Amino acid sequence: MAKKDLGVVPAVYPMPVLIVAAYDKDGKVNAMNAAWGMICDMDKIALFISEGHKTTKNILESKAFTVAIADKAHMDVADYFGIASGNNTPDKFERTGYTAVKSQHVNAPIIDEFPVTMECSLAEVVSTETMYCIVGKIANVVADEAVLSDNGKVDPAKLNALIFDQFQSGYYVTGDKVGQAWNAGKPLMQKK
Numbered sequence: 001m002a003k004k005d006l007g008v009v010p011a012v013y014p015m016p017v018l019i020v021a022a023y024d025k026d027g028k029v030n031a032m033n034a035a036w037g038m039i040c041d042m043d044k045i046a047l048f049i050s051e052g053h054k055t056t057k058n059i060l061e062s063k064a065f066t067v068a069i070a071d072k073a074h075m076d077v078a079d080y081f082g083i084a085s086g087n088n089t090p091d092k093f094e095r096t097g098y099t100a101v102k103s104q105h106v107n108a109p110i111i112d113e114f115p116v117t118m119e120c121s122l123a124e125v126v127s128t129e130t131m132y133c134i135v136g137k138i139a140n141v142v143a144d145e146a147v148l149s150d151n152g153k154v155d156p157a158k159l160n161a162l163i164f165d166q167f168q169s170g171y172y173v174t175g176d177k178v179g180q181a182w183n184a185g186k187p188l189m190q191k192k
Contacts, residue, residue: 014163017070017078017171020047021100021109022058029093029100029109030054033082035164037067040135044123047134051127054086059134063122064106067136068114072160072173077113079171105139115144116154 016038021031032055036048045067049056059065070078077096086092093100100109103119110117120136127133149155160173 010166013165013167014172014174015166017162017164018047019068019070019078019081019111019114020049020055020059020065021068021111022055022065023062023107023109024054024058025061029111030058030086031081031093031109031111032086033070033078034067035166043138045118045120045136045138046126047136048131049134051132052087056134059122060125062107064103064108065120065122065134065136066103066106066108066110066117067120068111068117069159070162071115072162074113075162075171078162103140110142115147115159117142 015035018034018037019031020034020037021029024030032049032053034047034049038046040046047067051057055065077098080096081092084092084095089095099112101112102108103110105119106121108119110119118136118138119140119142120138122134123137124135125133126135143154147154147158149158156174157177163172163174164170165172
């Protein structure tokens with residue numbers, strides 16, 4: 001199959017659509033859309049966000065934040081959190097009409113409308129010549145009962161999590177389960 005050079009492109013797909021929220025010094029909620037985030041340990045999440053974001057400043061000051069998984073039902077607000085800047089729009093959160101409650105585990109807001117939220121304390125800031133990263137220690141995860149399966153875990157089929165396409169800047173939702181992790185490759189383990 002022929003390949004074509006595309007140049008320098010952030011060619012990772014899918015990317016999550018994460019909504020990061022934190023309080024400012026006055027207890028006001030700010031939230032941003034961050035696609036460049038990933039679990040980096042069983043109890044940690046890494047967010048590759050710039051220092052200039054209002055949310056970043058709030059995280060550094062409050063030492064806490066939440067990370068929600070955006071879903072299809074709330075795509076419009078999730079996108080708005082990515083295109084509006086808290087530095088330029090003081091009433092950014094209020095414009096959405098969404099509600100937030102204070103986490104019982106960290107000093108950060110949980111946005112009620114998003115179905116799954118990680119409550120995090122600031123664990124580390126990694127700042128190098130080529131990277132700026134906020135690392136959070138997950139203190140708790142809250143989820144709407146509507147997205148849970150019978151075993152009490154989040155069911156991706158019910159979640160309808162948004163995923164971001166960096167190639168054409170599209171939003172998609174997760175699809176059908178096609179296999180079981182740590183099982184689909186087992187036949188190759190038996191190969192001699």
